[in-house]
Amino acid sequence: MRQRDNITSYLSERVLARLRHEYSLVASEVWVDDDHRVDFVAFKPESFSPGRSSPSPSSIERGEFVFVEVKSSMADFKSGHGLTFQGDSNWLVCPQSLAESLYQTMGLPNGAAVFCPDAGGRLRKKFDLSIGAGSFRTAPASELLYRMVNHSYNTWRTSRGVFGSYCPWCSPYNPKPLGDIDTVSGDMDLIDGIGLTLDVSDPHGAHLTMSHDNDIDRAWIPINYCPICGRNFRKVR
Known part of the structure; x- marks a missing residue:
């Protein structure tokens, strides 16, 4: 059971990293109706019209x-x-x-794409039975958005709507204060006097540095992935 839980946790982390990079709103363990709970639901509005800085009502209704x-x-x-x-x-x-x-057993789910992590931890499409299948959604956008916020374990406002196509915390490659992404994560408030910085400029690998405001006590925490966009720091930069 522990191994199963570990695999599920690892896969979920990879899913969350990708969804938070590609979609505007992500929620986990969402009750999409009274009988069905989905591990993750993510939403992005239809592409904005030229000259618009925010989505229109129609772009929300036609979102994915x-x-x-x-x-x-x-x-x-x-x-x-x-x-x-x-x-x-x-x-x-x-x-x-x-x-x-x-x-091999012809058990792939109809209408779904199958993703698996590669050696670096990034999700890659392995099989795709969704080609030509179209949408299976019957619930209106307003209902699903409401359920993502009010009938889920957790909800994240994510990278797509906040900082576009790149992550401000790890791109370009230099240290970024955690405060720069407070509006993205919403759950990373630190104790007063404690600073947390992501450093990917170190040739020995990316790491988080946590320090007191007196700049004396420090903790060096190596990491392989950006916790916001999922970038794999172990790849050659």
Whole structure:
């Protein structure tokens, strides 16, 4: 059970990193109706019209919802829970071995794309049964947005609407104060007098540095991924 939980946690972290980079709003464990809970639901409005700095009502209604289900094993996949693919786009995220087994047994979910982490931890599309399938969504945008905010475990306002196509915390590659992204994360308030900085300029690898305001006591915490956009710092820069 511990191994299954570890795999699920790892896959969920990868899903969240990608969704927060590509979508405007992300929520986890969303009750999309009274009977179905989806691991992740993400939303982005239709592309803005030229000259507009904010979405129009029509761009919200024509926006895209993606439903993401995370499965750690074949037993998890066949448990009878958590295979709700009713979004405009639908993803199944699982280990490579499970994706191959589903393919060989013709068990891939219809209308869904299957993503697996590569050796560097980035999600890559392995199979795609969504081509030509169209949208499976029946709920209006207003209902799903309400459920993402009020009927979910957690909700994030994310990178797409806040800082466009790049992450201000790790691009360009130099130290960034955590305060620069408080409006993005909303849950990273620090104790008064404590500073937290991401440094990716060190040739030995990226790390978080936590220090007191007296600049004497420091903690050096190595990391492999940007916690906001999911960038893999171990790749050659």
